[in-house]
Amino acid sequence: MSNGIKILFGAVLGVLYAACGLLQVVQAIFGTMESLEALFIPGNIFSGSVLLVIGTVFLTGVRKLSIGTEEGMPFIYVGILFSVGIGLVELLALCALGADAYLVGEWADWSAADAVNPLLYLAVIGVLGLLAWGKEFFRGARAA
Amino acid sequence: MMEGTCPLALLAAGTEAKVTDVRAGRGMQARLLGMGFCPDARVTVQCADRGSIIVSVGDARYALSRGIAMKIFVGIAKGSA
Amino acid sequence: MTREIRIALTGNPNVGKTTLFNALTGSRQHVGNWPGVTVEKKTGKVSRNGCEFEVVDLPGTYSLTAYSADEVIARDFILDEKPDVVVQVVDATNLERNLYLTTQLAELRTPLVIALNMADMAEAQGNPIDYRKLSGFLEIPIVRTVGTRGEGLQDLLDAAVKEAKTSPHHEHTIGYGNEAEEMIAKLTDPLSADRTLSGKYPLRWLAVKLLEGDENVLAKVRGGAASARVQSILSSINSDEYEATMADKRYEAIAAILPQVHRTNTRGTTFSDMVDRVVTNRYLGIPIFLALMWGAFELTFTVATPFMTVIDTLTVWLAEFAVASIEPAWLGSLIGDGIISGVGAVLIFLPNILILFLILALLEDSGYLARAAFIMDRPLYALGLPGKAFIPMLIGFGCNVPAIMATRSIESEKDRLISILVNPFMSCSARLPVYVLFAGAFFGAHAGGVMFFLYVLGIAVAIASAKLFRSTILPGEVSPFVMEMPPYRLPTAMTSLMHMWSRGSMYLRKAGTIILLGAMLVWALASFPYGVEYGSAESFAGMLGHLVEPLVAPLGFDWKVAVALIFGFLAKEVVVGSLGVLYGAGEESLTDALFADPSLSAATALALMVFVLLYMPCVAALGVIKKETGSWKWTGFAVAYGIVVAWVLAFVVGHLAPFFIGGA
Ligand SMILES: Nc1nc2c(ncn2[C@@H]2O[C@H](COP(=O)(O)OP(=O)(O)OP(=O)(O)O)[C@@H](O)[C@H]2O)c(=O)[nH]1
Numbered sequence: 018m019s020n021g022i023k024i025l026f027g028a029v030l031g032v033l034y035a036a037c038g039l040l041q042v043v044q045a046i047f048g049t050m051e052s053l054e055a056l057f058i059p060g061n062i063f064s065g066s067v068l069l070v071i072g073t074v075f076l077t078g079v080r081k082l083s084i085g086t087e088e089g090m091p092f093i094y095v096g097i098l099f100s101v102g103i104g105l106v107e108l109l110a111l112c113a114l115g116a117d118a119y120l121v122g123e124w125a126d127w128s129a130a131d132a133v134n135p136l137l138y139l140a141v142i143g144v145l146g147l148l149a150w151g152k153e154f155f156r157g158a159r160a161a
Numbered sequence: 162m163m164e165g166t167c168p169l170a171l172l173a174a175g176t177e178a179k180v181t182d183v184r185a186g187r188g189m190q191a192r193l194l195g196m197g198f199c200p201d202a203r204v205t206v207q208c209a210d211r212g213s214i215i216v217s218v219g220d221a222r223y224a225l226s227r228g229i230a231m232k233i234f235v236g237i238a239k240g241s242a
Numbered sequence: 243m244t245r246e247i248r249i250a251l252t253g254n255p256n257v258g259k260t261t262l263f264n265a266l267t268g269s270r271q272h273v274g275n276w277p278g279v280t281v282e283k284k285t286g287k288v289s290r291n292g293c294e295f296e297v298v299d300l301p302g303t304y305s306l307t308a309y310s311a312d313e314v315i316a317r318d319f320i321l322d323e324k325p326d327v328v329v330q331v332v333d334a335t336n337l338e339r340n341l342y343l344t345t346q347l348a349e350l351r352t353p354l355v356i357a358l359n360m361a362d363m364a365e366a367q368g369n370p371i372d373y374r375k376l377s378g379f380l381e382i383p384i385v386r387t388v389g390t391r392g393e394g395l396q397d398l399l400d401a402a403v404k405e406a407k408t409s410p411h412h413e414h415t416i417g418y419g420n421e422a423e424e425m426i427a428k429l430t431d432p433l434s435a436d437r438t439l440s441g442k443y444p445l446r447w448l449a450v451k452l453l454e455g456d457e458n459v460l461a462k463v464r465g466g467a468a469s470a471r472v473q474s475i476l477s478s479i480n481s482d483e484y485e486a487t488m489a490d491k492r493y494e495a496i497a498a499i500l501p502q503v504h505r506t507n508t509r510g511t512t513f514s515d516m517v518d519r520v521v522t523n524r525y526l527g528i529p530i531f532l533a534l535m536w537g538a539f540e541l542t543f544t545v546a547t548p549f550m551t552v553i554d555t556l557t558v559w560l561a562e563f564a565v566a567s568i569e570p571a572w573l574g575s576l577i578g579d580g581i582i583s584g585v586g587a588v589l590i591f592l593p594n595i596l597i598l599f600l601i602l603a604l605l606e607d608s609g610y611l612a613r614a615a616f617i618m619d620r621p622l623y624a625l626g627l628p629g630k631a632f633i634p635m636l637i638g639f640g641c642n643v644p645a646i647m648a649t650r651s652i653e654s655e656k657d658r659l660i661s662i663l664v665n666p667f668m669s670c671s672a673r674l675p676v677y678v679l680f681a682g683a684f685f686g687a688h689a690g691g692v693m694f695f696l697y698v699l700g701i702a703v704a705i706a707s708a709k710l711f712r713s714t715i716l717p718g719e720v721s722p723f724v725m726e727m728p729p730y731r732l733p734t735a736m737t738s739l740m741h742m743w744s745r746g747s748m749y750l751r752k753a754g755t756i757i758l759l760g761a762m763l764v765w766a767l768a769s770f771p772y773g774v775e776y777g778s779a780e781s782f783a784g785m786l787g788h789l790v791e792p793l794v795a796p797l798g799f800d801w802k803v804a805v806a807l808i809f810g811f812l813a814k815e816v817v818v819g820s821l822g823v824l825y826g827a828g829e830e831s832l833t834d835a836l837f838a839d840p841s842l843s844a845a846t847a848l849a850l851m852v853f854v855l856l857y858m859p860c861v862a863a864l865g866v867i868k869k870e871t872g873s874w875k876w877t878g879f880a881v882a883y884g885i886v887v888a889w890v891l892a893f894v895v896g897h898l899a900p901f902f903i904g905g906a
């Protein structure tokens with residue numbers, strides 16, 4: 018029952034991450050597209066690859082779950098952790114860049130929009146997953 | 162009863178088995194025995210999808226390269242589990 | 243009590259020996275959630291209730307038959323130094339294997355106390371141990387401890403005092419079965435003739451060890467009074483067989499006790515196993531590792547920027563102020579141009595370095611480090627190193643000195659030597675200032691990519707050199723990879739921050755000592771002989787620089803860079819410190835001063851970064867290389883090889899770069 022929700026969640030997040038990742042990498046190689054910049058998907062080969070990795074973790078989990086092996090569950094959980102962790106890193110980076118712009122007096126020219134990217138906002142969905150199933154997952158961690 | 166023995170390296174992930182023999186040569190042998198790979202110890206292969214494997218012995222988990230895993234012989238326990 | 247009691251902490255790897263040692267003595271030795279953290283013996287003192295204790299922390303070992311260099315240290319200390327009490331630290335969540343070592347220690351008849359550590363974990367898993375009962379069975383005092391919370395320390399010391407006083411000790415014997423016992427009896431007879439040996443070690447223990455084929459004991463017997471007879475007995479047997487059967491008997495004896503003191507059913511699939519399925523997955527393992535590295539990189543370099551800006555502004559302002567207002571002028575120059583600019587140029591990077599160390603601490607404390615070694619085993623094996631060699635490489639990102647020490651847990655001597663020789667190519671935190679400075683000055687928005695390239699280049703050179711050494715001067719088989727995978731633990735903020743600080747404060751201390759010294763030296767060289775213009779070509783610094791310049795001129799470096807490189811040998815941060823001194827204090831920061839220098843271009847900057855990455859280990863690293871290899875030949879080789887590789891690659895990069903940067 019709850020597996021169905023997790024599969025759906027993993028599939029949605031997996032596809033989003035993988036798609037954004039692909040778009041970032043493609044843009045980094047073939048030049049940026051304006052329509053995507055409006056969606057805050059910049060061209061960047063590094064963060065694009067990270068997005069792809071996270072997406073693949075989710076999708077691997079979904080594939081395993083859909084063929085009926087419980088083995089897929091850890092992939093969904095670890096994917097969520099990964100998504101939230103990297104999202105946190107991006108959030109810190111964003112704050113740091115803002116603070117630095119303020120300190121060197123370029124605050125007026127600075128816009129948070131330049132630094133926003135999918136790693137940051139997709140993590141919001143990851144946080145929802147963590148809130149929903151985090152306890153279940155970490156119960157094992159405390160005893161282990 | 163045992164159903165013959167084979168090297169630990171050949172087991173699939175999730176298989177439980179019983180060590181029958183360790184032939185790893187001076188030094189390494191003592192290390193492996195100290196880690197719990199001694200005759201009759203129960204081991205479970207946790208992960209076997211790359212060159213090396215992760216095996217559990219009791220509550221400990223060890224990474225073993227295939228070379229070493231070939232030198233630990235196990236029998237797959239039948240009916241005794 | 244008048245006498246000091248000497249306690250040795252021993253036990254399996256990663257059971258919490260160092261944690262207990264730190265709690266007992268108030269030391270700050272390095273702790274981490276992976277086997278092989280401690281590779282040397284460390285001593286500390288405590289006094290409790292009028293009793294003086296000397297506590298010795300030892301590397302972990304699985305048995306008294308040592309295999310790797312760190313295990314030899316642990317064994318030799320127990321055997322030869324004869325501590326008053328041996329405290330075996332036991333992991334309560336893994337009793338069976340831990341007690342195997344106990345059976346060996348008991349045979350040695352040293353006064354023994356067991357610290358049942360990680361008791362909190364065993365209890366949380368719903369598997370508490372009836373340690374009083376266990377103590378009764380083993381006839382060894384047992385104290386429940388929780389190292390991380392400092393529980394049970396007083397009881398442990400009390401038990402140690404009591405045990406040290408009760409001597410001589412009775413023997414806890416394990417019967418090894420008729421056949422083995424017969425052999426043991428046969429061996430004890432000639433052994434008792436060797437007075438020196440039998441005075442030092444229990445006869446039964448010697449016989450058991452000989453039967454197991456222990457090389458170390460064999461060497462002790464050789465040449466003694468018992469040598470000939472013992473060897474004739476041993477030549478008729480197969481010690482591998484005996485070793486296995488005797489181990490079997492020990493485990494049997496343990497298995498007979500365990501069900502009576504706790505629930506012995508092992509847990510099935512744990513949280514750690516679940517995580518491992520994902521992070522060690524055949525296809526995803528390495529990508530996940532790289533993605534995590536990217537996150538670490540982002541944190542180290544981006545998150546630190548506002549803090550750096552603050553420190554930078556502060557030092558520039560201070561230096562200017564000192565030059566302008568301190569009389570006499572030469573003193574103002576020493577303080578402003580020399581000390582503040584030199585040390586300040588290095589201090590700016592404290593935020594990066596603290597974050598880097600925090601990340602390394604998280605990596606070590608979580609347990610992921612051991613997985614990284616596992617994941618990299620296959621690629622490294624193909625290049626001629628065991629996966630375990632990856633751990634020192636990662637530690638090298640912090641500092642090459644502890645990293646080179648960490649190679650002690652690599653079993654084969656050749657593998658270890660290769661790991662030592664390639665470790666200096668791993669970009670340590672001291673080189674980070676050079677990259678941030680030059681990449682920031684010359685590559686603007688692409689600074690991140692450039693720095694990433696340098697780190698990757700370091701790894702690539704290390705790996706390529708390993709392959710080269712393996713196929714030329716150090717041929718041989720890669721030693722097999724056997725390593726415990728510790729359970730994942732959530733690192734607590736406190737411990738990780740403390741680890742960060744204990745390493746980060748070393749950077750500060752370095753800034754206050756060797757870097758300060760280097761800065762003052764360079765300032766003096768730049769100011770004298772008396773009367774020359776500060777930092778001009780006529781100063782001593784200028785002369786020295788011009789002397790060396792021809793060697794580095796093909797790389798595009800001028801004399802100032804040459805001077806900085808020479809003093810960078812003291813510590814790589816001094817490269818930046820010296821440049822800070824040579825470019826002196828102005829209203830602009832060092833970044834701007836470098837950018838404005840016409841003799842430096844983006845291509846030269848890149849060549850310089852490559853050169854600094856590779857050129858030679860610093861004094862401290864050379865010291866450990868000498869200590870760990872025990873040979874001046876290899877130490878010299880490390881220097882020569884590094885310089886040649888650095889020169890060639892810097893030359894290539896410097897001359898190819900213009901084609902990529904568009905002549906910028
Ligand atoms: N929960 C819990 N964790 C502990 C306890 N003692 C130590 N640890 C953790 O166990 C890990 C290993 O601790 P160390 O003190 O480095 O172990 P060690 O025996 O010195 O390890 P080596 O030097 O590698 O042989 C660390 O992550 C500690 O935080 C304890 O009593 N309870």
Ligand SMILES: [Mg+2]
Pocket residue numbers: 259260261272273279280300301302
């Ligand atoms: Mg230790």
